[in-house]
Amino acid sequence: MPKSLIPELRGQLQQELQQLREDIFSYLQRDHADEFSHLLLQLEHQALSHWPELLRHWLTPELEQKSRRLELVQAALSQMDMGLYGLCSDCEARIERELLQQDPARQRCARCERQLHENKSRALC
Ligand SMILES: [Zn+2]
Numbered sequence: 845m846p847k848s849l850i851p852e853l854r855g856q857l858q859q860e861l862q863q864l865r866e867d868i869f870s871y872l873q874r875d876h877a878d879e880f881s882h883l884l885l886q887l888e889h890q891a892l893s894h895w896p897e898l899l900r901h902w903l904t905p906e907l908e909q910k911s912r913r914l915e916l917v918q919a920a921l922s923q924m925d926m927g928l929y930g931l932c933s934d935c936e937a938r939i940e941r942e943l944l945q946q947d948p949a950r951q952r953c954a955r956c957e958r959q960l961h962e963n964k965s966r967a968l969c
Contacts, residue, residue: 849941853948854924857917860949864914865892868899871906893918916949932956 869887872880886898892914899911923929930939932953939953952960 849944850924850929853929853944854921856948857921857924861892861914861917861921864910864917865895868895868907868910868914871910913949916951919951920949934960 869884872884872887880902883898883902887895890898896911896915899907903911920929923931930944931937932939933951934956935953937953937955939950943950943954950957
């Protein structure tokens with residue numbers, strides 16, 4: 845991974861993190877104000893890294909998707925901090941540059957991603 849790409853991708857990830865935070869807030873406020881008012885209060889006082897844990901008890905399909913994405917984005921950012929960014933979580937090869945530009949929170953190289961999907965669809969048969 846060329847170092848020069850990282851600041852750009854980090855910016856994208858941080859932007860997405862803010863967006864997810866706002867999305868989750870407005871989702872909870874819009875549709876479920878009563879049910880979620882206590883949860884909202886908790887979220888306001890917690891760091892983003894605790895959100896997936898807090899949201900776990902309340903997951904609707906929409907929240908689950910956002911919460912999972914939140915975890916991925918944060919994982920990618922902390923990998924950047926540790927200098928481990930851009931390595932495949934399965935085979936530890938470098939993830940293709942174009943793929944990271946498409947999705948900076950990506951955790952697998954093209955080959956492992958393909959294998960994962962093949963295994964999944966096989967398991968469903
Ligand atoms: Zn791989």
